[in-house]
Amino acid sequence: MSQFSFVEATDWQCAACNQPLEATKVQVTYLKSAFHVELMTCPKCGFTLIPEDLAVGKMLEVEQLLEDK
Amino acid sequence: MNQIQLRELESKCIQEEYPFCSAACPIHVDVRAFMASLAKGDTRGARRVLDRTMPFPEILGRICDQPCRSQCKRVEIDAPLAIGRLEQFCVGATNTVIKLPKLPSKGGKFAILGAGLSGMTAALDLSRKGRPATIFTSSASPGGSLQQLEESILPGKVFAHAQEMLAHYGVEIQTSINMNQENITALVHEYDAVYCDLDDLDQSLLPFAPNTVDAITLATDQAGCFAGGGKTAEGSFSPVYQAEQGRRAALSIERFIQNVSMTAQREKEGACATRMYTSIEGIAPTAEITPGDEPAGYTAEEAKNEAGRCIQCECLECVKQCVYLQEYKEYPKPWIRKIFNSQTIVQGTRAANKMINACSLCGQCSVICPNDFPVAEVCRSSRVDLVETGHMPPSPHEFALEDMEFSLSDYCALVRHQPGTTRSSYVFYPGCQLSGSNPEAVKQTYAFLRDTLGGGVGLLLGCCGIPAHWAGRDQLFAETMEAFTKDVERLGNPTVITACTSCLSVFKEFVPNMNTVSLWNILDKVDLPTQTTKPARALTLHDPCTTREQSELRASVRSLCEKLKIEVVEHDFTGETTDCCGYGGLMQYANRKLGEKAVARKAERSELDGLAYCAMCRDNLAAHGRPVAHLLDYLFATTEDDPLSRTNPGYSRRHENRARLKSDLLANLWQEETIERPAHTAIKIQLNAEVEQLLNNRLILLEDLQKVIHHAENSGSYLLNPNNGHRLAKYRPIRVTYWVKYEPIEEGFLVHNGYSHRMILPEDQK
Numbered sequence: 001m002s003q004f005s006f007v008e009a010t011d012w013q014c015a016a017c018n019q020p021l022e023a024t025k026v027q028v029t030y031l032k033s034a035f036h037v038e039l040m041t042c043p044k045c046g047f048t049l050i051p052e053d054l055a056v057g058k059m060l061e062v063e064q065l066l067e068d069k
Numbered sequence: 070m071n072q073i074q075l076r077e078l079e080s081k082c083i084q085e086e087y088p089f090c091s092a093a094c095p096i097h098v099d100v101r102a103f104m105a106s107l108a109k110g111d112t113r114g115a116r117r118v119l120d121r122t123m124p125f126p127e128i129l130g131r132i133c134d135q136p137c138r139s140q141c142k143r144v145e146i147d148a149p150l151a152i153g154r155l156e157q158f159c160v161g162a163t164n165t166v167i168k169l170p171k172l173p174s175k176g177g178k179f180a181i182l183g184a185g186l187s188g189m190t191a192a193l194d195l196s197r198k199g200r201p202a203t204i205f206t207s208s209a210s211p212g213g214s215l216q217q218l219e220e221s222i223l224p225g226k227v228f229a230h231a232q233e234m235l236a237h238y239g240v241e242i243q244t245s246i247n248m249n250q251e252n253i254t255a256l257v258h259e260y261d262a263v264y265c266d267l268d269d270l271d272q273s274l275l276p277f278a279p280n281t282v283d284a285i286t287l288a289t290d291q292a293g294c295f296a297g298g299g300k301t302a303e304g305s306f307s308p309v310y311q312a313e314q315g316r317r318a319a320l321s322i323e324r325f326i327q328n329v330s331m332t333a334q335r336e337k338e339g340a341c342a343t344r345m346y347t348s349i350e351g352i353a354p355t356a357e358i359t360p361g362d363e364p365a366g367y368t369a370e371e372a373k374n375e376a377g378r379c380i381q382c383e384c385l386e387c388v389k390q391c392v393y394l395q396e397y398k399e400y401p402k403p404w405i406r407k408i409f410n411s412q413t414i415v416q417g418t419r420a421a422n423k424m425i426n427a428c429s430l431c432g433q434c435s436v437i438c439p440n441d442f443p444v445a446e447v448c449r450s451s452r453v454d455l456v457e458t459g460h461m462p463p464s465p466h467e468f469a470l471e472d473m474e475f476s477l478s479d480y481c482a483l484v485r486h487q488p489g490t491t492r493s494s495y496v497f498y499p500g501c502q503l504s505g506s507n508p509e510a511v512k513q514t515y516a517f518l519r520d521t522l523g524g525g526v527g528l529l530l531g532c533c534g535i536p537a538h539w540a541g542r543d544q545l546f547a548e549t550m551e552a553f554t555k556d557v558e559r560l561g562n563p564t565v566i567t568a569c570t571s572c573l574s575v576f577k578e579f580v581p582n583m584n585t586v587s588l589w590n591i592l593d594k595v596d597l598p599t600q601t602t603k604p605a606r607a608l609t610l611h612d613p614c615t616t617r618e619q620s621e622l623r624a625s626v627r628s629l630c631e632k633l634k635i636e637v638v639e640h641d642f643t644g645e646t647t648d649c650c651g652y653g654g655l656m657q658y659a660n661r662k663l664g665e666k667a668v669a670r671k672a673e674r675s676e677l678d679g680l681a682y683c684a685m686c687r688d689n690l691a692a693h694g695r696p697v698a699h700l701l702d703y704l705f706a707t708t709e710d711d712p713l714s715r716t717n718p719g720y721s722r723r724h725e726n727r728a729r730l731k732s733d734l735l736a737n738l739w740q741e742e743t744i745e746r747p748a749h750t751a752i753k754i755q756l757n758a759e760v761e762q763l764l765n766n767r768l769i770l771l772e773d774l775q776k777v778i779h780h781a782e783n784s785g786s787y788l789l790n791p792n793n794g795h796r797l798a799k800y801r802p803i804r805v806t807y808w809v810k811y812e813p814i815e816e817g818f819l820v821h822n823g824y825s826h827r828m829i830l831p832e833d834q835k
Contacts, residue, residue, distance in 0.1 A: 012788035012797055021788075030828045048830045049788060049797075050808065055826040056767075063827050067462030068422045 185213025190315025
């Protein structure tokens with residue numbers, strides 16, 4: 001997951017900033033690990049979008065792997 | 070768990086013990102595998118099994134005296150397998166399939182005096198091990214007394230074949246030797262060790278004092294001189310015993326040369342006892358198949374059918390019933406080895422974590438196991454170990470522990486004397502799950518107990534702490550138990566009446582001095598309510614797994630059913646062998662799919678609709694789609710609808726029910742107000758049944774949705790889809806980030822979806 005991009009076109013916009021989301025390199029962490037991934041975020045406030053399929057798919061898989069380390 | 074404990078536990082599991090036939094076989098031929106191959110029509114596969122263990126299959130396969138036959142489990146059903154006849158068929162129909170390897174020479178020189186089957190076997194085994202052996206016999210060719218057998222039983226070609234085999238492994242055979250005293254003495258001195266085959270030597274010429282042969286090692290009073298073969302202890306001539314003696318001698322000679330213990334670990338050489346257990350329940354009797362043409366022996370078809378009668382003896386009694394062991398494709402011996410390896414790993418993946426956390430700790434397997442293998446104890450202590458070493462993964466138990474925390478919080482927990490009194494002879498303890506599942510039953514049961522029992526009946530709402538115990542959180546569990554004990558003390562130590570059998574099992578084990586009694590025992594002793602109802606049809610009774618050791622309680626439930634005139638049909642897995650519904654041990658949280666399999670197993674034990682007296686059993690069986698009522702539904706007519714049709718309330722409703730039960734009871738009985746719940750709980754949420762089910766499976770509570778929407782609407786921080794006006798918001802209360810897709814409606818919000826993750830996003834990293 002460390003070098004992956006999960007960027008995809010989305011209709012979601014940041015309501016607070018009235019901005020379309022943009023592909024951004026961010027760091028997500030869990031337990032003692034950090035991953036650099038590309039996700040859609042609001043360019044102004046940084047609100048990060050995690051789509052459902054990512055949360056219940058790859059992300060869950062990595063969480064489970066890390067929990068057994 | 071250390072190595073010694075591991076071995077002790079491993080030895081309780083007997084699945085790897087010899088089946089009865091192999092144990093009785095002096096050379097432990099894998100008869101079970103032999104039969105399995107023949108039953109498939111794989112005669113070469115069967116021959117492979119013989120080649121692997123038998124020294125001379127061409128000989129032994131034809132004349133084996135089959136001591137295994139009398140031990141065949143089929144003896145108890147109908148007739149034992151015709152093992153000898155099947156061996157004859159196999160060696161008659163095949164040639165050698167595998168030749169065992171010959172190890173490089175390790176030196177030394179060894180003499181075999183006498184060329185009977187034991188001498189030939191000793192020579193063969195020694196040569197295979199790289200110990201050059203020479204056979205000396207006064208006869209013109211090897212075979213000893215076997216040569217006297219008729220050609221129809223043992224054709225001459227088999228001796229030629231045996232000689233070829235011996236030559237292949239480098240055995241030298243010296244025939245027509247004058248075996249006089251002088252020559253024998255010379256051989257004993259010349260060779261590093263000798264073996265005397267008593268089947269093919271003049272007994273007056275033996276180079277050692279008779280009667281000094283050690284039964285275990287075959288050593289004699291002459292160092293380096295071994296002897297065996299001849300007649301068995303019972304005085305008969307047994308070919309397979311001959312082979313075993315030769316094999317035993319070769320092993321002794323190898324140990325003698327290496328100068329290691331001659332006796333250590335030889336218990337399983339030769340015919341031995343086995344601890345194997347095999348159930349013959351449900352196995353239909355079948356007649357032994359006799360060959361149509363007796364002298365010619367079996368045809369291929371006959372052999373296949375006779376071998377097909379083998380029941381493939383093994384134990385697996387626990388695995389047959391347990392969905393958990395089936396899921397992980399293990400029986401306890403390799404299972405515990407996996408756990409041990411996972412627990413002792415220094416770095417890398419703890420591969421057994423999921424397995425450790427998925428067991429329901431229900432103890433059914435231990436009751437079924439002939440040796441009471443303690444799967445549940447091993448799992449629970451492994452969980453404690455994971456917690457104490459900081460390796461317990463957060464996700465399997467966190468939801469259940471937070472649910473427990475909520476049940477124990479001021480929103481749900483309550484300790485009171487009966488309204489208008491200041492002392493309690495009894496206190497009713499419904500438990501967290503009944504309060505969540507069926508608050509109306511709690512209210513009515515409490516009213517009944519107040520009316521029926523004298524001396525004041527207090528009320529204690531809370532959680533016994535069993536989720537913490539199951540999760541291996543021993544400290545949290547101890548704290549919970551201590552707080553509970555103090556609550557009971559504060560009420561003046563009344564007798565605690567529990568509606569939940571899990572609570573009762575916990576109290577009996579951890580606060581044995583406290584007066585506790587099951588609600589069912591109490592109800593069985595008093596006059597029943599007047600407004601009871603009963604189902605229109607017969608039901609099957611589902612005992613909860615925590616009643617496994619509570620026979621008195623189970624009897625009270627049956628007695629109550631009788632008084633209520635409920636027709637109960639017992640199925641085979643009630644009482645001591647009852648199944649868990651998937652909640653036990655927090656199985657359904659650690660492995661949801663496995664929890665579903667567990668409840669499916671429980672439901673499918675009977676085709677009838679069910680009657681439960683554990684709220685979790687009731688709700689899980691209902692979620693599985695099986696009509697099921699709770700016994701209290703009939704005692705107190707808690708619902709106007711058919712109790713069998715009540716659906717599973719799910720986690721969210723159970724959560725809300727507990728809080729509402731407290732506020733209702735406080736208001737109605739004690740005229741008190743409950744502490745106010747947080748602002749987010751005022752948010753009105755609508756969602757369809759499909760979304761509700763999805764969120765339930767994802768362990769997302771209504772209150773989690775409320776927290777997210779409350780946060781989003783107050784901060785204005787959410788995503789918006791301009792095409793349809795849907796909003797997508799997230800919030801991380803503690804360790805989980807919840808996402809909710811919703812839209813505002815006239816009254817509150819309509820939720821379309823929800824999901825969660827544990828990874829921390831940049832904006833939540835502090």
